[in-house]
Each structure stands twice: as C-alpha cells, then as structure tokens.
Amino acid sequence: MKQYLDLCQRIIDEGSWVSNERTGKRCLTLINADLEYQVGKNELPIITTRKSFYKAAIAELLGYIKGYDNAADFRALGTPTWNANANENEAWLNNPHRKGEDDMGRVYGVQGRAWAKPDGGSVDQLKKVVDNLSKGIDDRGEIISFYNPGEFHMGCLRPCMFQHQFSLLDGTLYLNSYQRSCDVPLGLNFNQIQVFAFLAIMAQITGNKAGVAYHKIVNAHIYEDQLELMENVQLKREPFPSPELRINPKIKSLKDLETWVTMDDFEVIGYQHHDPIQYPFSV
Numbered sequence: 001m002k003q004y005l006d007l008c009q010r011i012i013d014e015g016s017w018v019s020n021e022r023t024g025k026r027c028l029t030l031i032n033a034d035l036e037y038q039v040g041k042n043e044l045p046i047i048t049t050r051k052s053f054y055k056a057a058i059a060e061l062l063g064y065i066k067g068y069d070n071a072a073d074f075r076a077l078g079t080p081t082w083n084a085n086a087n088e089n090e091a092w093l094n095n096p097h098r099k100g101e102d103d104m105g106r107v108y109g110v111q112g113r114a115w116a117k118p119d120g121g122s123v124d125q126l127k128k129v130v131d132n133l134s135k136g137i138d139d140r141g142e143i144i145s146f147y148n149p150g151e152f153h154m155g156c157l158r159p160c161m162f163q164h165q166f167s168l169l170d171g172t173l174y175l176n177s178y179q180r181s182c183d184v185p186l187g188l189n190f191n192q193i194q195v196f197a198f199l200a201i202m203a204q205i206t207g208n209k210a211g212v213a214y215h216k217i218v219n220a221h222i223y224e225d226q227l228e229l230m231e232n233v234q235l236k237r238e239p240f241p242s243p244e245l246r247i248n249p250k251i252k253s254l255k256d257l258e259t260w261v262t263m264d265d266f267e268v269i270g271y272q273h274h275d276p277i278q279y280p281f282s283v
C-alpha cells in the first residue's frame, strides 16, 4: 500500500501536465514506476485508503484468461468496467469493425488466446505458457503479449497492461508485467490486484510456488478531474495492513478457469478499508 501512496504523492510533487487528445482532458503525468508484490507471502496489494471492488478486478483478469471480447460477458462475470469503452466511445461506435452492442473488438483476451497468424490459424499464447510451466520448463520466452499494432484499428482500446512474462527459477514462479499507460486512481487499483492474482493463479495451476511479481508502469497519470479527491481525500487517510487473497484450492488447470470458476472462488480475507471514493472515469 505504501508504494501506491508514494507513487500518487510522487505524481503530485514531480508530475508534468500533459493534454490527452483521446479523452480531451489534461493529466498530471510521471514517467516510470516500478512496483513489487510479495505473492509468495500472500501480501495482497489492495488499496485500503478507499474501498476497492476487488472482485471486479479479478473478473476482468478472468475475462482476459477466457479470451472474452464482449462487455456483456464481463458483466456476467461480475464487472461493468468494459461497458463505457465498448459502448460510449465515439471513435469506436463509428468503427466499421465494431460488431454491435458490447463488442470490444480484438483486444486483450483475443490476442492472448487467439493471436491471428498471417498464414492462417491462431496462437494460444496462454496455453503454451501454462503447458511449459506445468512441465517445469522456462524457455526464457514465457510471454503473453496483448500488443498487436496490426490490429489496433479492430479494437476499442489499445491494451494498457500489455505484456506478462513468467519465469521459473528453482521451482518458484515469478512474473514481470509491463504497463504502457496507467490511470493511477482508477486503473491501478485494479491492475495491482490483477498482477498479483495472475501470478498466484498461474503458480497454483502449474504446480509451482509463487514468488514475486514485478510491475513496471511507464506513463503513470492522474486525470485533472481526479486530482482534488486524490490530494485532499485519499492521501489524507492512513492505510491499513495488507489482507490475504484466498483462491479456491480446487482450481487446478486452465480448463477449470475456462469452465466453472466464478468470483465465488476468490475471497479477500481481513480487508480493512476506508470509505469508497468515486473517481471520475474518462472514456
């Protein structure tokens, strides 16, 4: 929690104002932040200085794992977070590739599970990584990349947290996640939980011990309409200790995640938090 609050304070103290054309808003912006999560010790990096809707964050991750491309499927899993990008962004609404209400196009999960090959067929990046790690193999390329510039025009948003690399060392699994752009008040609240949970889940289904997750953020920003709440409300609060994430131990394979796992299989134990804060969201 301290590293999150330090990043927020650093953006306020050292950030520069940048106008963002896509949203029409200004962002207080900092380049480069490195966060670390102790997954092996089960110290969940959940925000405690406001209430975090952590189930929505895990539902997003599960939707990517399942390869979803539709905001209605994300809603059914338990998160409304893709509604606005799928249905309220003018450029996407006018895009001829949009397949109708709730379609997100060829984003995250589609690239992770079915990256289109130029010579036909597709690549299931996640399955390859799971298969290797389950056999104790780390070929130094256990990478899942969502970043496919050749298909940006076919999706509602370019992926923000766009690459995950797993490493296996002495039976312990590590994760390096790379994020190009981060809405620190809203997005990072979710992204921290997702990086942590991704390593914890992958360790569990591949039969390895979880180690540390390293989360690199390049462009870390606070939108102009979020700044007052961050500076004068959230940063004035004292954090609580980190709670633990409990994952149903019956989850043993990628197939389990694809078929029967729901949000009921994830629980945060001992979550103490301050009141919710509703930050404005920029589409």
Ligand SMILES: Nc1nc(=O)c2c([nH]1)NC[C@@H]1CN(c3ccc(C(=O)N[C@@H](CCC(=O)O)C(=O)O)cc3)CN21
Residues within 6 Å of the ligand: 052, 053, 056, 079, 080, 081, 082, 085, 157, 183, 186, 187, 188, 189, 190, 277, 278, 279, 281, 282, 283
């Ligand atoms: N501007 C922006 N920021 C983001 O963080 C973001 C995007 N756009 N577009 C794609 C996804 C969608 N994400 C989102 C979208 C909404 C919330 C949000 O409104 N969170 C509320 C609670 C949501 C709930 O009730 O479940 C929050 O208070 O954290 C968070 C992340 C993260 N991403």
Ligand SMILES: O=c1ccn([C@H]2C[C@H](O)[C@@H](COP(=O)(O)O)O2)c(=O)[nH]1
Residues within 6 Å of the ligand: 022, 157, 158, 160, 161, 181, 182, 183, 184, 186, 187, 188, 191
């Ligand atoms: O997982 C996510 C997804 C999105 N975001 C934020 C970061 C930016 O504020 C917007 C995306 O805008 P771009 O113009 O494409 O950078 O969404 C996030 O923080 N985490």
